[in-house]
Amino acid sequence: MELRPAEPADRPAIRDVARRSLQASYSLGPQAINSAIEEWYDEDRLEATFEDEERLLLVAEKAGQVVGFSESVTAADNTGTLLWLHVDPAHRGEGVASALFEATREHLADLGATHLLGRVLADNVEGNTFYEARGFDKVGTEEVDIDGRTYVENLYSESEQWGREPVETEDGRTVYVDHDNHERGSIAPFHIVHVDEGGDDRYGYFCSNCNTLANAMDSMGRIECDSCGNVRKPLRWDAAYL
Known part of the structure; x- marks a missing residue:
């Protein structure tokens, strides 16, 4: 498995992995999933992500096929936030998520992040368990709008909470x-x-x-x-x- 920064040519594969992952992990209808993909991963958004020095897209590739990716962002107070970690359902259980997670943390650290946050929708049981198994603590919730409907998003932190x-x-x-x-x-x-x-x-x-x-x-x-x-x-x- 190769882990590397995403390239413009990966855009169709990123959308495909995100779609499959959302379908498998969330109780979202087809219209909501289509709206999320169009909003977060269309051509213009991905192009802006590639050009944004504070954003990081890493992909996991097996036999020339993108099977997962992570999306993260850094902030001015040395905080890195892992926004999404998507793995194609056909390749789950193969260590792709763990490898992407560790690679993302290392890349964020290289960018100066000393504090890592993770975000995952509350109804993704597998995603929440992923952070809890790595010693992250739930530190709050946020709301995210998908296709006109509001969903709860849990926030996890691996560092000491500042309160x-x-x-x-x-x-x-x-x-x-x-x-x-x-x-x-x-x-x-x-x-x-x-x-x-x-x-x-x-x-x-x-x-x-x-x-x-x-x-x-x-x-x-x-x-x-x-x-x-x-x-x-x-x-x-x-x-x-x-």
Whole structure:
């Protein structure tokens, strides 16, 4: 098995593996799967991924055939996030996922990542077990929209959790900055801010570049810090990234 960075010629194989993997691992309908493939792995999105120095696509190849791939991203606070790890169902149980995982972690470390996060949809039992078996702890949840429907995504961390820090808003309200949960920014990450320490309700975002709350969001889901101009760049490809 060969593990290597993806190339433009791999785009059809990446889409095919992603489709097969989603069909086997998730309770998604055909339309939802088609929409996810079109949104995340169409020609333009993959081309942008290849050109983005903060994004990493690795493929696993057997006998000249791509049988799996990982998609990950690095952030300015030395955090690497494994967004997807897809393996063709016909090649599961052959160590492809483990090999891709270790190769991805090594590549992210070479890029300066010292802290690794993993994301997996909550209804993927096999995927959640994969992280738990490697000593990762569930540190939170997020929501991802697929074909107009909202799904819960679990977040896993292999490093010591930094926890939630109380901060005060301008009107004297106490909210909690989640240092274990962030999204990309053009300058530095935006950390998720919760209404209470339990993290049940989201308040907004905290700009780690200038340490200020950034709560305003436009209709496209775009967030910009008024203090320093840091702009939210979602981990998932969506309209706000274009």
